[in-house]
Amino acid sequence: MNCQETRENLNAYLASEHQLFDKAKLEKHLDNCPQCQGELEQLQALNNMLNSLPNQGAPASLKTDILATLSKPNSKSSPINKGKLVRDLLAAAAVSLAIFWSGLPLFNGTDVDKVNQSFNKLAANYTQATGSIVNKTVNWVDKTNNKIHIKEWKIK
Amino acid sequence: MINLPVTDELLVKKAQQGNLVAYGELVERYQHHVYSLGYKLLKSPHEAQDAAQEIFIRTHKALPTFKGQSKFSTWLYRIATNHCLDTLRRNQREQNKNVDWNNNNNQISTSDAGSQPEEALLNKEKQQAVKRSLDALPDKYRLPLILHHYQELSYRQTAEVLEIGEAAVATRIHRAKQMLKEKLSGGVADELSRNKRKSERLFGQ
Numbered sequence: 001m002n003c004q005e006t007r008e009n010l011n012a013y014l015a016s017e018h019q020l021f022d023k024a025k026l027e028k029h030l031d032n033c034p035q036c037q038g039e040l041e042q043l044q045a046l047n048n049m050l051n052s053l054p055n056q057g058a059p060a061s062l063k064t065d066i067l068a069t070l071s072k073p074n075s076k077s078s079p080i081n082k083g084k085l086v087r088d089l090l091a092a093a094a095v096s097l098a099i100f101w102s103g104l105p106l107f108n109g110t111d112v113d114k115v116n117q118s119f120n121k122l123a124a125n126y127t128q129a130t131g132s133i134v135n136k137t138v139n140w141v142d143k144t145n146n147k148i149h150i151k152e153w154k155i156k
Numbered sequence: 157m158i159n160l161p162v163t164d165e166l167l168v169k170k171a172q173q174g175n176l177v178a179y180g181e182l183v184e185r186y187q188h189h190v191y192s193l194g195y196k197l198l199k200s201p202h203e204a205q206d207a208a209q210e211i212f213i214r215t216h217k218a219l220p221t222f223k224g225q226s227k228f229s230t231w232l233y234r235i236a237t238n239h240c241l242d243t244l245r246r247n248q249r250e251q252n253k254n255v256d257w258n259n260n261n262n263q264i265s266t267s268d269a270g271s272q273p274e275e276a277l278l279n280k281e282k283q284q285a286v287k288r289s290l291d292a293l294p295d296k297y298r299l300p301l302i303l304h305h306y307q308e309l310s311y312r313q314t315a316e317v318l319e320i321g322e323a324a325v326a327t328r329i330h331r332a333k334q335m336l337k338e339k340l341s342g343g344v345a346d347e348l349s350r351n352k353r354k355s356e357r358l359f360g361q
């Protein structure tokens with residue numbers, strides 16, 4: 001096996017995907033080629049770097065939200081998603097964004113959960129300020145879709 | 157009484173007959189996989205959550221068309237991958253006002269707990285550099301890399317999800333790693349020298 005062929009297979013080698021190349025020949029080449037060994041070490045270091053990204057689990061509400069949507073008898077093909085709707089509404093009702101943004105320092109939270117919590121608090125503040133507008137809109141959505149209930153997130 | 161593990165196939169069959177509890181069990185089994193795929197492919201945790209919800213609802217709607225030609229997980233991953241790609245394309249068109257992932261994702265991984273603040277900051281910068289480099293890869297290379305490296309699918313499974321050959325998966329992952337190595341060369345060098353120091357300590361040299 002030459003250097004080029006070796007290098008093309010180093011990732012598969014590291015991943016123990018041995019079916020695509022001759023493992024014995026690759027290892028024999030590695031034993032005799034410091035350059036390819038260096039390349040292997042670099043790829044291991046790269047893998048370590050890639051592993052530094054945190055692995056994020058699904059939020060606890062995900063399954064409940066999905067099953068709630070699916071258990072509604074005549075759920076339409078594009079479900080209204082609570083978080084998304086609230087965000088869309090807030091974006092649309094640009095009425096008192098100043099109040100909205102001054103409510104809490106939102107997006108400098110230290111993790112996603114905290115951002116979510118802040119978001120809920122913020123949404124509550126916002127609702128107090130412009131509750132009637134949001135409520136009207138949500139009532140309208142309620143009528144058309146019967147899926148969103150403002151009280152679910154208003155009280156949080 | 158023998159407690160046989162309930163297979164995905166059995167749950168799918170029940171779900172196809174309208175059993176929502178069975179589908180809930182499938183959601184339970186795969187929610188973290190689907191969410192974390194969206195988390196890696198999309199721009200923000202919000203998008204990942206929306207995507208995961210929509211993916212499971214789409215999948216439920218499509219259940220009658222699932223004939224078991226592939227494993228349920230492969231099929232689900234295929235729907236999930238396509239949905240994320242759609243979302244990305246839609247968002248690119250909107251050139252949106254979405255909150256940037258980096259502003260929104262200041263969490264430090266648990267391994268940093270208790271370490272020096274400077275080191276935590278360094279790790280955060282490293283994470284952001286990694287995320288940026290991954291985002292910058294063309295989808296053709298990014299998808300197989302993410303499915304294999306982060307979702308821990310084998311080359312075979314990755315090939316099935318993407319409906320390409322196994323050799324193509326290997327080639328694309330190789331190309332993706334080459335591109336990443338170039339973009340992250342500084343970080344790779346740091347990592348290498350740290351590993352060297354570690355092994356020197358280990359062997360008392």
Ligand SMILES: [Zn+2]
Pocket residue numbers: 002003004006029033035036
């Ligand atoms: Zn060589």
